[in-house]
Amino acid sequence: MTDVSRRGLLRAAGALGAGAVLPVTAAGAAAAVPAHPATAAHRGPGRAGRPADLGDRLELMAGTALVEQLDGAAFRLHQPVRREVAMTTDRPWEGSACHYRHVFRDGDTYRMYYTALDYDVRDGRVDIPHPGRIALAQSTDGITWTRPSLGLVEFDGSTDNNLVAGAGESHTFVFKDTNPAAPADARYKAIELADNATALYPLKSADGLTFSRISGTPMMVWGPKTGHGLVNMAFDTLNVAFWDPAIERYRLYIRYWPDLDDGGTYRAIMVSTSADFLTWSVPELLEYPGSPAPEENLYTNNVVRYHRAPHTLLGFPMRYVQPAGWMVSHLHLPNVEHREERSRASERYGTAMTDTLFMSSRDGTVFDRWDEAYIQPGPGVENWKYADNSVGCGIVVTPSQVGGAPDELSIYATEGYWTGDELDVVRYSMRVDGFVSLHAPRSGGEAITAPIRVGGEHLVLNLATSAAGRVRVEVQNPAGRPIDGFSLEESDPLFGDDLARVVTWRRGDPGLGALVGRPVRLRFVLDDADVYSLRFRAAITFDGTEAMVEGHHDDGTLTAAQRQALLAELAAARTAAAGGRTDDAVAALDRFLAAAGAVSDDAARDTLREAGTVLTRQVADPWPTLYGWLGGDVEPEKGNLENLGLSSALVALDYRNRSVGAAFWEPVAITALTLRDVDGTTRLTPGDLSVYVSDTNDGDWRRVEGVQVARVPGGFTFTGFDVTARYVKVVQPHSDDAFTFTNQLSKMLEVTTA
Template sequence: MGKRRELFVDEYLVDTLEGDLSYRLHAPQAQELVIRQDKPWEGNASSYHTVFKDGDTYRMYYRGHDFTLEGGRLGFTHGECTCYAESKDGIHWEKPELGLFEFDGSKKNNIVWMGAGSHNFSPFVDERPDCPEDERLKATGGLAHNGGMRVFKSADGTKWEQVGEQAVITEGAFDSANIAFWDKALGKYRTYFRVFTAGTTTAKIWKPAGIRAIRTATSDDLVNWTDFEDLTYGDSPPQQMYTNNVVSYSRAPHILMGFPMRYVERGWSPSMKALPDLENRELRSQASLRYGTALTETQFMTSRDGVAFTRWDEAFLRPGVERKDSWYYGHNNVAWNMALTSSRFEDAEDELSFYAEAGGWHGSGKTLTRHTLRQDGFVSIHSTLKGGRLTTRPITFSGSELELNLSTSAIGYVKVECLTPAGAVIDTFGIEQADETFGDALDRKVTWEERTGLKKLSGKPIRLRFTLSDADLYSFRFV
């Protein structure tokens, strides 16, 4: 593992768990409303947000669209467009007047793209080492009915042009947020896009069947794609993945993380009728039952090869407290990627920020709420006070010190032993020498009788054995 950070988001490094230890999925916490998408071109059907940092600026892109519901039919007030916002800190956002595209007779708007691809225009920073500067930003977009997934390029993030004249992937449904990015660990581009498990979804025939699913492929140039495979989820039961939101995690780039929106059709029931805004729910159902009775939330999944994912069946971001703009089809769809933002507490560590949609279908526009999570805080090895032990598989590291991302109670702790691959305790690194490590920190150093030095074990295969009591262990690395 060298010096790379390892998270406990799967069982990859874990050999045994003993005692009162378990994997615990953690949920991001709602913060403030950061954006109101209330302009006529943004509308109440805005969606499919992407967020990334480019230099010292966070860029956000999203679809602008607006629904009408009259006479039992779903209509639209205007065509789709791609809108833009930016921020210096990931908390305070601005929507600049760019003057690029005309809407209703004026160019005073934040539109950066119109036409093919606007339904799900998904930009990213192209991190390929030899990427030309004048096309350092790329995007995907497109639907089956207009040919499939297209690729776009930009030098500044606001002026875009299509790469080539044709779609680069034509087999698929694509009627969702389809994303691509340069995978540093693989040394290729990856894409993840919408398919259905049965039926036909082409430019001429739209008869999807089965359930919504995710397909992936790889490419050296974003144009020619190979290695098409449908994602697998181990023993997780079949579920409808409406989006994928797969990203390479910045603090551990060898781990891919997905935040798909789970889609659930529940039909009418007493509980459905008790949910907020029944009048509008019934109005939507006149156009299609699922418009009023489908519900959505965000899940969490990870992969080390890009195809086989560990998917948590529990929700990562639930619909939450019932209020008017919640518990509906499309609610809590999170943006692709996350931002690193300051904590509201002085001197606290920076946090990960996610951006989730609310307030769709009716009214003047949607809102976006920021949710925060500790860095690496997706899943922990959780211990009760009674405690337990975790033993890793044999690992080889480089460095001289071990750091833990952990959270304990005042009485809780983590102790670490170093073992041979056969399981024998290495002299001076046993449980008797291990100091109790406690607190709430991202990089707390581990000590043995006040010693941190591990240099003599560097480059040699060892196991780590963690003893926990009333603690959560999120990740570790050697430095």
């Protein structure tokens, strides 16, 4: 993992001017600096001087311009985890140069379109034993892959292979067109490299198996034929295209060779857009503000829309590194003999090396690029060659290999290029949204956002902490003053590992309803913790979930049968819950979750499953009780409960003026209490115990009069009262270190409600 604190300081210095000196605190650490001073003006989701209006859109920490100030916190790049070899390209029509690929989910099937090509390195030459073709692999889970026998293209006298028809040769990019206006015979499209690599042609297909040209006219050309003067374009890469609903146009990412001041050139990326996939705008070079190495050679681009945040584009370019000739370290890399053999054909074949970078953008042209490797060559024997460690295009959702863990994201990279008769396609995984986090070490740190308009009643974070780590959130007005009820002191400490944790204040209250539509700043205070994304969300209800289902059906994401099944289970759960049949309601929601899990669209599946999970929690425990305690409660009228939510904690009651209590999500009618000890022996007497209640847990406690306390086997009972409140506690007077009454919190205190 790589932190951005160093980059942030470099960028701040750049913004201040050459030779600028950043302020230093008394402790010697750099004072709080703007998070992205060089790029915030380009990438912010709001207009200059106006609050960012996210609505209910998820905002990744990757490349965000929302964070305006960092103090002790940093943005951290999280490298993916190498998993299994997904596929080895060992079929006769494949080989050691099956480099380019695009992976995406199509309904219930994962598709991987890839180059089928072989290199034979010997006698100072690189021969190509058979022409390159485009092949298709399929999977039901993104982990285990098979090659369907398509019977479309003949190879060595047989059509028993997985080669796609009419898709051209080795540089073709195939994708599923999500443009709702795309005709049925062009639901799949492709870009074919032709005319001696000087032109790109548009292809179409109804099934993704047999392609034909949409037009005999190239969609783009380079060299003397071009009409826009960009003669340095080059198409010998994976030219990536997709429909972007944010701009209602297609995007196309290609290669360009900009001129350098010293007369040289380097491999760069350009983007063009089109309304019809045939006529394209003049390409523009991508920009990387703040990058210390903007002129690095990027061999591929692999830009995709992120399904959970469609306004965000992510790129995984292959970085091409070519030292100036042979160096001593080359002799220490694996398989030197083969490296020398490749160099006999061309020196760069032996000296060049590659890895993968990560970058993100909100407009598709200006990218926040991390210049530290996202995937490094590592210790592998076959990983230090030109075209190794190269991620293909596409991110897919795959099941976690950890039991009970949520789904994760997967990408696929090459290992073993050039050597032998095959290469490996290796799966890498990462947590959902887990590209870049806002991170603070155990010593702590914080971040403050620019003004954001509150877009929903709940603030939801994707976060992970250590056992000792915490995340707290303060809501401020645009001037930076805490808003009453949402201050740091009122923020419940968040810990755990959760893709959608709702932030709570005032001892369990998640409601931002009074702030919806208002501009605020968010202050994050973290220690040993990571926050990967944030979003505002409406409170999840049965009505809202039904509307969500209807919306996904209206936009074509759900079939009529899926809509009917989901709505039927929601109706069954609602009826059962209203009738007090909790088990039946939970069973119906389990069926709802199973139906939601079969939805092929990643974004829709995520939101439906999240809604089903929240509804299940609400139905199973509609008023979840949070237990807590307070030490030193010598002024019960002012002593607020702490440690709420630690229901399994073992606690002693008669110890240092301690009180124990419970919190509810809304005021409830409390009619009785029971205290239970582990062994039933205690020095406490009924006269020692009193009951207090509160509406806010904020110094407004009042004693409940007339309570009848009785000693019973194993503890005490409290009856004879009926009071409505959100918080209740039992107070005892012993102030010494001895204790005789202990139990787990949730077993010690039982609250009876009407």
